[in-house]
Amino acid sequence: MAFFYGKNKFQLLAKVQDDLEVLLTLPGQALMSMTSLLIRLNCWPCLPGYDEVPVRREVCRTYYTPISKEWSLISLKYLSMWTAVFTRLANFIQPGRLSFTFIGDTKGFRVAQDICSSIKLLPCLKTCNIRLGRSPDYELNKIARQTAQQQTGKLIGAQPFRFIHLPQELRQHILSFTHLGPDAGFDSQYKNIAIVKNRIQVRCHSFAVPWKCCWHCNDTKSNCCCPVARAAVSEGCLCRRIPAELFCVSKQMKAEAEYAFFSLNCFDFNMDMDIRDVVSFLTNRWSKKNLRSIRQIRFVFNDDQVWAWEEMRPAWRKVVELIEQDFNIESLCLIINTEQSYDTCLWMRDDDSLRYVYDAYCQIALELHILHGLRDLHLEFPWFRKLEVLLEKKIMGDDYDSSVGRKRRKRVSFGSVSELPHWHAAAWGKIMRDHDGASDD
Template sequence: MFSPSFPTGETSKFINLPNTIRHLVYRYVGLPTNTFLYLDTSRSSRSPYSGTHQELDAVLNLLLVCRAIHVEVSSHLYSANTIVTHSLDPLTRLNPSSLSYLTSLKIHLNVAGTTHCGQRYWGYDSEGLRESDPLISQWKAAIGHIAPHIKPRRLELALICDCEPGRVNAASLILAPLQQLPVLRRCHIRLGCKPNRQFRQLAWSAAERAVGLVPPSSFHFLRLPPEIRIKILEYTDLVTPFNKVRWNPGAGYYTFRECDSRKYGPPYCHPNDHRACVLSKDAGKSCLTCPHGDSRVRYGPESHCWRCFHYACQFYDCERRSTAGDQTYTGCFCSRRHAAYSPLCQCWAPPTAFFLVSRAFREDAEAVFFAHNHFVVRTFCYYIRPSSLVGNTTLPPKRYPGCEFLSTIPAGAIRHLRSLEIIFDDQGRLTRYTQPPLRPFNSIKDRLGLHFLQIIALLLPARGRRMGIVAAEKGVDYVGDLADKYLWPLSRVDLVSRTRTLIVEIIDVVPDIFYYLRSPSNDFPIHIQGRLLYSNSHTARLITSTTGGPRSELGNNISGTHNRQLIEGFCLYGDITYPEFDI
């Protein structure tokens, strides 16, 4: 009777298998890769909140097989995963060889309450650190233990040590031992749960030194030529992610993430990348470069690629889009939410500090802020999730919001305003006033240099139905008269002569009315081009100073010079045959 035979000799040794095969076996057994390993707990999953976690018993058995496999497994264990600890004792127990394998280490030295950013790290509820805390001396000893064994430019270090507000000495004592470490591959530091400018500056300087960079010394910014100063400021938070700032009488200036997508990662295609889609035969329905279908409203022209807002997501919520790992459960280093610095954080923050440096610096900041953003002024907002740029709130004004907004802009900065949108969203109230609400613009028209102006008005639906039906019959003259009567006395105020594109929309009616004046050399913004694809009864004409008819006066006032030409037109959105109701 034959007994089963097994290979013997040198060919039967597991260690003789190719390296890739051995690692496949390790992973099959359960060796973790690209995950988080907690030195001070048995949980080693991506989400410590979950009920399941990786069992490391098989890994411990592998470490006991032989010296060669122990070295190979431990090397993979510490080099292919992120080591996380909120206690220094396990870190000081690591042997020199294990420390030399480290490539990513997160140390939660002291984590205070984290409700400020909505991220709660399991098991932590401590207070801010003070200078007298014994943890500081333990931290110095731990750095002295690991520093000699860390390989240069190999380790990525993330340190969280939330100090009490104002405890600059405590923060400095925590950062000082980092100078013993060799040059790091990357460094993230958080010194406070809530944003603090001084703590963030300390974290930034320490992180730059840790990776071998010398923080730049101060210089006299205002000695640079004005055009260079302006160009530098254009790359700061003075320009919002989507070049859009909202304003209303109660909240002041604010902005928020407009994308409805739950995705935060790339690609970040800009709407301007889809100009060809607007002109395509299928109006962009076959666009393959924009995968964020859930980031756009799913009906009408709003659902196309040129209306995708996902481009701005790269400047929000860095803990959700970080390529370095899941910060939601292992520590957030967003400089907007915390007193922290991370090279991965590009989050936009309100640029209030730029206006507080000096009078000369504020003038440059105002020039960039008002020239490179599109301002949307609303009567009121249905919901506000603001990132306030001002901080103070005011009572609703007695004047219309467009005029109130212009009165809040410094006199020397109003000339920089380039793009403005005014939304009258208090339905039906426009018809109760004896004069057009924008007539006060006449007093500041000489100081305005607008390139784009859009006015959106919501009228009562019953009144709007009659307006839309009559507009389809009478044409552009009737629509221009509507704008004169309810919004803007175009035939009397020559502000349009300084504006390259004027758009007036009367919406929430059936059909919606879209009236415009623009220079032939100026194209509509891409979202306006997309809307025109879905219009009907589109009528346009070229007007000059010599144009006859009832609108000749408009041509004279708008042109400014005898040789200037403008395109005047209107279109309707919706069913023109919608039944008319008597008023």
């Protein structure tokens, strides 16, 4: 019995009061041996890893499932049983042994407190993950966080740490280990900051995939309790959650948090955003001080933008001019990505179409010639890999190599895709003559 209950992970899915009785009937030896327990109470969420809202529906399939409410008779009935269950668990569970997860959607401060008061009857837990709501809620988050910290022995003392009295360099170093920076322990897919439809979003690198559970927010890897999307607390969650509270502490803390956020991250202006809207976003949303703090920025050109390059070129020129005027060029790494056009090029059979893509790649890069002193430039042109090196040297100088030293290593080209076409020499010569002539003017 001890081996069975100690090596397995147990989930109790309770919808009515009687479903909790199994914990009152289990032998005490079984409870003493248990190492992992998840209780899901009046909560029947979508399967983790799937879209929250299915196609052609306004809400999740389980949106109308009853939740815990102060005025609900069902809630009052199972809460009385709830206390009895945890009183018994407290008598048998070994301190520091159990990984406990509670998943339950509540509505109301009082009922959330009643649920967490019973959880506090348990001895010290190995890990404690609590979800009290389907969407973020500050008050519910606070209750869940305090309960989890108390049950794992990590409750913060009454006296706050005097962070502001530390030297500025040390404060900035500490802030880099929060989710303001890119290396704070969250999943690498959330590393970049995406600009999607004129809003900052922390999401995976594919941009097209909606937010999904990280599958690490509780010990059983089921029933999402990621704090970024729920009124929950989870010690093992790998999602990235920008600590917006730091921007509201004081003017000094706001300035230091903004500097850490803008200087440590790579900002992706991706295919969901029209290149013509980039200038208005940068000038209206961010101050010039924040723009000068940016150290890495990435522009992703989608297939439509490459094919309509003649229309997009004036807008791209304005973006480059803004970068020259308002960014700290000497500290900036600029990344240009056109990988989405790769699939389209696979179906091209005529040189004219490939030549149009070739010209667009060259013109995208050559607009950067006004950025004198740029720290780093990385061009990602999937169909003409060798063209990347030629254009980088044209902009940065003949001695520049983006794969050397601390700079990012370039991916190895494969097959004939990286080879330049037979008409490259003539095309390159014409483009360079036109570019040099325009530069002289």
